[in-house]
Amino acid sequence: MKKVRSRATLAAILALAILALLGVFVFRFVTRGGAWASFVSNPDAYAGGALRAGTVTDRNGEVLYAARNGAASYAADGLTRRATLHVVGDRSYKIGAGVIYRHADLILGWDPVNGLWDPAGEGGTLALSVDAGLQRTALEALGDRAGAVAVIDYTTGELLCAVSAPTFDPDAPPEDVESLPGVYLNRALSAALTPGSTFKLVTLTAAIECLPDLYDRDFSCAGELSVGGGKVTCPRAHGDMKIEDALASSCNCVFASLALELGPETMARYAEKLGLTARHDIDGLFSAAGRYDAAKAGSLDLAWSGAGQYHDLACPVAMARLCAAIAHDGAAPALTMLLGKTGDFEELMSPETAEKLDKAMDYCVRRTYGADNFPGLPLHAKSGTAETGAENPTAWFVGYLADPDHPYAFAVAIENAGSGASQAAPVANAVLQAAVGN
Ligand SMILES: [Zn+2]
Structure with missing residues (x-):
C-alpha cells in the first residue's frame, strides 16, 4: 500500500512538472x-x-514596403525610400532598427492560432506610427548633413518621425554605401552624441529639486570661471542674471558652478532619473544609452559636465522623451513605433518642476531664439552646440509645442554642423510647421 501511495505521489509530481513545462512553452510560444x-x-x-x-x-x-512571393518593393518615390529607410530597413538587413527585421512576424501576418498559414499570400499589414510626409520634410531639411530628427507625440509615445542621415535609396544603393559614416545606424534611436547645452536641462532639473533657493539667487558671469587649475568659458561675459536668464543665455559658468555645487552623485542620479542614460524599449528595439560619468572626474571636468561636455552623451530620442515629460506635467510616455499602441507613463520629475522648466524653455525661445523664427508655433526649446573634436560642433535643438492639439516633442541633432540655434533650429521649424499642417 505504501509503495502504491509513493508511486501515486511520484506520478502526480511528474504530471505537475509536465503541466508547468507546458505552461512555460505556451507562454513562450x-x-x-x-x-x-x-x-x-x-x-x-x-x-x-x-x-x-x-x-x-x-x-x-x-x-x-510591400512583399509578394519573396519580391520586395519600397515606396514609389526616391525621397520617401531614403527618408524611411532606417525605419523600414534595407534589403540586406544591415539596419538593425528596421521593422522588416524587427517585426517580420507582424508583417508576415503571424498569429498564435494560424501561425504563418496564409492562403491568399498577402501577409499582414504593419502600420507604423511615423508620418512619411514628416520623414521627407526632415530629410530634406537635414540636406546632406549627418544627423537625426526625432518627433514624439507626448500624449501617446508614438514616434511620428525618426529620420537618420546619411541614408541611401534601397532601390539604387550607391557603390560607396559602405563608406558612408554609420549609414546603417538609425541615429535618431541608436546613436549617443555629445549633448552640449541641451544637457543644461538636466542640471537645471537637479538644481530646481535640490537647491530650494535657486530662484532667489543672483548669478554673475565674467565670461570665465576658474576651476581646478583650468577654466570654464562663455563666448562672452553674461553679467548679472537670474536662473532663467542663465538658461536663455546658456551660460556655461553658471551651469558649471551648479554642477560643482550639486556634486557628481546628484548629477548622475538626475541624468539617470530623466532617462538619458537608460536604453528605452521601443517595441523590443532598445535605444542607445547615453552617458553621464563624473564620479572620478576632477573639478574642471565635473564643471564642464554640467554644461553637457566632458564625457556626457545623449541619444536623440531620449532627449525628445525628456522634453515630452516637461511638456506633459513631468510624465514621459513609453515609446512606440507602432500605430495606435500606447503604453504607460513614467514620472521623470514632479509637475511643479516640469512647470518651471516649461517656463524656462518658453523664455529661451522668446528671449534668445526669436519666436519670429517659428511663426505660429507655441514652441518651447533649448539649443546645444556641442564640441566634439570634429571641425564643427554638433548642433542640437530640442523642445516641444505647448499645444494640446499638436502635442509634439522633438530632438534635432546635426553632426559637424555649427551652432544649435543657427543649424538645428531651422530643421526643427521645418518639421514642426509640416507637423501642424502649415
Ligand atoms: Zn556666461
Missing part, C-alpha cells in the same frame, strides 16, 4: 512564437532573401 516563425532561415517566411509577403505603411496608410 505566444510571446515569442512570431520571432521563431519569422526566423531568417525559415523558408515559409522568406524567399530569395526577402519576406514572402506583407506590407508596411506609415500612419496614414502610405505604403513604404
Whole structure:
C-alpha cells in the first residue's frame, strides 16, 4: 500500500512538472512564437532573401514596403525610400532598427492560432506610427548633413518621425554605401552624441529639486570661471542674471558652478532619473544609452559636465522623451513605433518642476531664439552646440509645442554642423510647421 501511495505521489509530481513545462512553452510560444516563425532561415517566411509577403505603411496608410512571393518593393518615390529607410530597413538587413527585421512576424501576418498559414499570400499589414510626409520634410531639411530628427507625440509615445542621415535609396544603393559614416545606424534611436547645452536641462532639473533657493539667487558671469587649475568659458561675459536668464543665455559658468555645487552623485542620479542614460524599449528595439560619468572626474571636468561636455552623451530620442515629460506635467510616455499602441507613463520629475522648466524653455525661445523664427508655433526649446573634436560642433535643438492639439516633442541633432540655434533650429521649424499642417 505504501509503495502504491509513493508511486501515486511520484506520478502526480511528474504530471505537475509536465503541466508547468507546458505552461512555460505556451507562454513562450505566444510571446515569442512570431520571432521563431519569422526566423531568417525559415523558408515559409522568406524567399530569395526577402519576406514572402506583407506590407508596411506609415500612419496614414502610405505604403513604404510591400512583399509578394519573396519580391520586395519600397515606396514609389526616391525621397520617401531614403527618408524611411532606417525605419523600414534595407534589403540586406544591415539596419538593425528596421521593422522588416524587427517585426517580420507582424508583417508576415503571424498569429498564435494560424501561425504563418496564409492562403491568399498577402501577409499582414504593419502600420507604423511615423508620418512619411514628416520623414521627407526632415530629410530634406537635414540636406546632406549627418544627423537625426526625432518627433514624439507626448500624449501617446508614438514616434511620428525618426529620420537618420546619411541614408541611401534601397532601390539604387550607391557603390560607396559602405563608406558612408554609420549609414546603417538609425541615429535618431541608436546613436549617443555629445549633448552640449541641451544637457543644461538636466542640471537645471537637479538644481530646481535640490537647491530650494535657486530662484532667489543672483548669478554673475565674467565670461570665465576658474576651476581646478583650468577654466570654464562663455563666448562672452553674461553679467548679472537670474536662473532663467542663465538658461536663455546658456551660460556655461553658471551651469558649471551648479554642477560643482550639486556634486557628481546628484548629477548622475538626475541624468539617470530623466532617462538619458537608460536604453528605452521601443517595441523590443532598445535605444542607445547615453552617458553621464563624473564620479572620478576632477573639478574642471565635473564643471564642464554640467554644461553637457566632458564625457556626457545623449541619444536623440531620449532627449525628445525628456522634453515630452516637461511638456506633459513631468510624465514621459513609453515609446512606440507602432500605430495606435500606447503604453504607460513614467514620472521623470514632479509637475511643479516640469512647470518651471516649461517656463524656462518658453523664455529661451522668446528671449534668445526669436519666436519670429517659428511663426505660429507655441514652441518651447533649448539649443546645444556641442564640441566634439570634429571641425564643427554638433548642433542640437530640442523642445516641444505647448499645444494640446499638436502635442509634439522633438530632438534635432546635426553632426559637424555649427551652432544649435543657427543649424538645428531651422530643421526643427521645418518639421514642426509640416507637423501642424502649415
Ligand atoms: Zn556666461
